[in-house]
Amino acid sequence: MALIEARTPLAIGTGEPARSNPSGVFARPTTAQTGWKSWLTSVDHKKVGIMYGIGALFFFFVGGFEALLIRAQLAQPGSRLLSADVYNQVYTMHGVTMVFFFVMPMAAAFINYLLPLQIGARDVAFPRLNAFSFWCWLGAAIFFNSSWFLGGGADGGWFAYPPNTSVTYSPGHGMDFYVFGLAIAGISSLVSSINLIVTVINLRAPGMTWFKVPVFTWMALVTQFLLAFSLPVITVALFLLGFDRNFGSQFFDAAHGGDPLLWQHLFWIFGHPEVYIIILPSFGIISEIIPVFSRKPIFGYPFMVFSGIAIAFMGFGVWAHHMFASGMGPMSVMAFSLATMFIAVPTGVKVLNWVATLYGGKLSFKAPMVWAVGTVAMFTIGGLSGITHSIAPVDYQHTDTYHIVGHFHYVIFGGGVLGLFAGAYFWWPKVFGWMLGDRMGKVHFAFTLIGLNMTFGAMHILGLQGMARRYFTYSDYQGFGFWNLIASIGAFAMGFGALLFAANVWLSYRKHKANPVELGPDPWDARSLEWMVPSPTPEYNFSEIPEIAELDEFWHRKYGHDEDHRAVRIAATEDVAQKPGATGIHLPSPSYWPIVLAAGLPLLAYGVMFHKERYSGEYTAWAIGVGLLGVIVIVAAIFGWVMEPSTDPEADGGHHDHDHDPADPSAAALEAPAEAEESGTAELAEGEPVAALAGSGAQASATSNEETTGE
């Protein structure tokens, strides 16, 4: 194995003498690679991505349980399974949990894991901020769901319209959990968006010009821009509502001249881009899957990219179509109605391009492909019913009925979640090194598809029959019973499908443990760079940073064309894929500060929301204490963070394992490369000073002179 690295310090090296304990509070965490502690302090984008995925899946089951409670309640007319109050909480918590604590973090899981790999980078631009984004998100999720144990969940709907969410109509603390939970989740997403945008702009592999960037990364980038420019707006709205609820202002109190419509505008300026934040990562995922299983390049790559960008721009100009019924005036309604019709155009371009990619392809319907095609079909249904809502007179009839609920579930579940599951089946072998069962994946799909159409299809009919959203029950004579029962049966079918996914993970893992099969880097004969590295991805990603000449670079290294423009194999996968076991690559060092800083924010939020008794107006000492503790933790963490160089100057290699236990099987698996590193870094120690790699954003120079001469 050749020595990879001999590099001069980068422009933004740490440039200061080594201090093992720079802040005086914590020592730098050891760079152990295994054990639960390594996950708490890891700044590796892959570990962060996996943690996002696990956390999001957990909250998928939480939100799914809430959904089943709703459907159980509505299955029969006049049901008293849930009280009206609990029903309000359950549907609000379901919506917020699914949007902010399942779909967004699940998309973040894919983006975190795959984006650096797809652009040929070794990590994101700011690895510690990346870890902070995850812990901050987890803190928000736990904080928000802790409301169940602290007086009841949020009960004002996921868009929290005042005055319904004012203290008068929602006197509990549920909406405070909403306000601060989303504010903290917003900090997480904002930090993450800036980090990922910088990563894509600055850390692409040499030769990867903008139109050689994979579609998934493009859509991820567009999503991050949407997040970056929409989140501050909802942050303002949340602050205003938080001040109203906790500090006696009257921003949304009409009796004081406040304007509840302001909330609706601020919320939907965020909320409509949020729809695209949910759907675009899924679009990106299926744009990767469909070409692989059609054995064709994506049809109309530039159109895919530009339609994604167009959706993002137009997505900021259509928010008020959520408010047609609010009485904002005919001119506004017309303008937003037209804009909404227009935004269907780039979306339609995408659908047609996926279909054109399938057309004439050599289709193989493995589980990821089945899910991806399902995504296209279901999203198209949701998109078409969406266009009908752009016609304001029609929308007046649909507003606040189950027709709307059915529509947006086709978009978010049919378009968003199906795509995420497609991605899960597709990239699972890359992330974990073993496959999920294909047949069980298809059974999971069948239950999900049938259940989804039963549930949300039935909702369309219920809406047209006049059933309103958010009512906790209905009467027998209204005639909603039949389709509600169908919807509920469908929901439980989807729930069963989700359990099948969990079972699939468990059984496939057991099968892998009993009979491990070496998968190789590229089990699907795929196209983009992440398939070039071993599965599971080594900590340093690329032993050499590839030089990019083509879109779908990895495919072009495997396949050329004959005279008839048919693809012919020019190289075996093993020859073009990267070998494991690079040495001397310096990765960003782990850090305690991200998780510490993230822990401070919920403490501060508890302090603010409980600082005063709602009715007596007396201050509560414990809450103020908790809030102050939060402030101290936040300040200390920021200080420690700033004082800590992003790469430990004393570490001699970020993925280097000092003292792992050889008895630990997972550590033993790493034994061999670790030893190789030892010798590699020993050689290095006499050479150049240690350079920071990912933290300072290196376009790593791939090889050293030693290596070239060595071969």
Add this chain to the structure above:
Amino acid sequence: MSETLTASAAVHHEADDHAHPTVTGISNEKLAMWLFLGTECMLFGGLISTYMLYKNRPVGSGEGVAGVEGLAGSPTRVSELFDIPFTSASSFVLLASSLTMVFAVSSAMRKDQARMRLWLVTTAVLGGVFVGGQIYEFTAFVKEGLGFTSNVAASAFFTLTGFHGVHVTLGILMLLFTAGLSLRGRLPDSKAEAVEIVGLYWHFVDVVWILIFTVVYLIK
């Protein structure tokens, strides 16, 4: 390893010796600050819009279309209490701090750390004068009987200017922290760009104040 890979990578390595380590040539940190400031535009945009919507509410009975009898809240408008000469002076102080910030960055570029520290502290002091002026202004308003919860216009005013004041305060802390790092010899010349990045933030906060001063104080 394939021949092409090694060869092309070696070529790249040679080119890399002179090239900047990022694709754009802009450091990650600076790019991130620009993006952050972009998001801040949306934040202040939301806050300024809120104030613009509420600045004449509630008006006394019979005045204007929104003048509905019986609306709760103080009839005093926050704009009636503005002391334009005073705020102009403190705005001028804040603007001057942008100039001293430019001097600090320029000194940092010339690797003159002593002078850089001097300008950083000067900038921080000017910022401190501005925040002090804001605290005085807030106290004066409260003494006149217009607090945070008096009416929606006051709430919107205090929220907007309060958010800006917090931004200035954070900027002061960043300036002093940077000067302190330099004093302790922990800001090597290779990291001088940190001063420029703090400067970007500082200038942004100033520009936002120009907007707020114009829109909130000067336009009736």
